[in-house]
Amino acid sequence: MILSTGNILLVGSILLFVGILAGKASGRFGTPMLLLFLVVGMLFGTDGVGIEFNNFGVTQFVGMVALSIILFSGGMDTTFKDIKPVLKEGIVLATVGVMLTALLTGTFIYFVGGWLGLNVPFPIALLTAAVMSSTDSASVFAILRSKKQGLSQNIRPLLELESGSNDPMAYILTIMLIQIATGADSSAGEVIVTFLKQMGIGAVSGFLLAQLAVRVINHINIGNKSLYSTLLLSLVFFTYSFTDLLDGNGYLAVYIAGIVMGNQKLSYKRTLSTFFDGVTWLFQIVMFLMLGLLVNPHELIDIAPIGLLIGLFMIVVARPVSVLISLLPSRRKFTGKAKAYISWVGLRGAAPILFATYPKLAGIDPDNTIFNIVFFITIISLLVQGTTVSSMAEVLGVGEASPEKGFDIDLPDEIKADLTEVEVEEDNNDGRTLKEITLPEKTLIMMIRREGRYIIPNGSTIIKKGDRLLLISEDEQKEHAGEIKRKGRFALWQHFKDFVKN
Secondary structure (H helix, E strand, O other): OEOOOOOHHHHHHHHHHHHHHHHHHHHHHOOOHHHHHHHHHHHHOOOOOOOEOOOHHHHHHHHHHHHHHHHHHHHHOOOHHHHHHHHHHHHHHHHHHHHHHHHHHHHHHHHHHHHOOOOOOHHHHHHHHHHOOOOOHHHHHHHHHHOOOEEOOOHHHHHHHHHHHOHHHHHHHHHHHHHHHOOOOOOHHHHHHHHHHHHHHHHHHHHHHHHHHHHHHHHOOOOOOOHHHHHHHHHHHHHHHHHHHOOOOHHHHHHHHHHHHHOOOOOOHHHHHHHHHHHHHHHHHHHHHHHHHHOOHHHHHHHHHHHHHHHHHHHHHHHHHHHHHHOHHHOOOOOHHHHHHHHHOOOOOHHHHHHOHHHHHOOOOOOOHHHHHHHHHHHHHHHHOHHHHHHHHHHOOOEEOOOOOOOOOOOOOOOOEEEEEEEOOOOOOOOOEHHHOOOOOOEEEEEEEEOOEEEOOOOOOEOOOOOEEEEEEEHHHHHHHHHHHHHHHHHHHHHHHOOOOO
16 A cells, blocks of 8 residues: 555544554563554565555655654653753763764674675775664653652663753764765864754753743733644744754753743743643554555564664663763762663664665665664664663662652642642641641642542641642742742751741
8 A cells, every 4th residue: 555645644643543552562571662563664565565665755754743742742741951951971972972972882883794795895894883873762751750750869860861961962973973974075073063053053042042932922811821832833843943043952941941931931831831742642553653664574583683783782782881881980979870760761762763764865875774773773772771770770779669650730820829739748746736726828739639539728737757748938928938848858847947926
């Protein structure tokens, strides 16, 4: 079956439906959801149901759109206070770590290719390695969040920061090595200038355009709040394309824009976040399904031996060495087991497969060898590493209980009040009821979460150890609520006593 304008919606809807059903079953078998989307695409492809799809150009365009949305959404979900303690380490992993991974893996491909009689030129070996040198943000975000894996030593924010910010580095290396492989006249100095230009313009453009977007959204009065999501989506695409027009890195720009906007007060922020969560999942599914359709499984058999060798080398040698060297200046911040876990969660996913379309469209990969190798290694990574995210955390002793889900409540912007969540960590030995406790002025306890149940409190309610409280206070009083929140982790009840009227 050949995809056409007449059947693309029918085939697409069936693929989405089957993909979502497969994703639902992934939790039962401990398989990464995104891997199953790839498998569904392969099953419906040429070697399966028989859908013929080999348009690398369309796939690259859809992947570019999808990756822009995924990176922006990941940035919006990133709290700056969480990544601040590991900001330096994340940046080093996203830059130096990617370059080291590409260099080590490229050297390995060159020598193994010679040993197997493939005679791979060194620039092509480096290009193949560069394509898959970054960890995949879609895979890391999806797996860590779906498994609700708690991690000690700030490992989780580091992994999410690294995976969200290292795709731009892999993209730049891929583009520069394509130029070298195609014989483009460029000196080492020009390569360095291109790199600095891409990263510098990308970072500055992302920050400035995010600030502009915040002001536009907060001050424009559309009337229909549903249109704010469409407005923000257009601003994301504008950020990517305008940065690319300036010869900057669009992927870096949208990720930084997401972080900046996610950490500022934004009108209808809850609505925007919900919209982008849905759109992100849609594009992740579409991208993985298209990449699955694009590959011919029978072609993977020929490259399986070298693909397996490269995949194991990346998991066992290249990733661990690059992590150890990158984190060497911060050796006191992470234990050896923490570094081992960071090395293990070096998942490959859609981004490397997407970047593998660039050599194909540049005429460097006419027989799909690079594309198939990258696809095969992605499957290996998701199978070996993706299925063991939680178990490896327990083996290495870096896992911990996932933070209990809060109230997940937000107030409309027109309500000038602040919501604060605190957890009671001391017993109420006095047995005082809520009416006997004096809170700061214009501050109320709206709701209590106790052992999975939600309680609407009244004057006779007794607060107990382990209760999670949702406080509401007017804007001018929210510093008092913040004071309670800061002390709540240690002695919330003692702080309440300071307000008890004698």
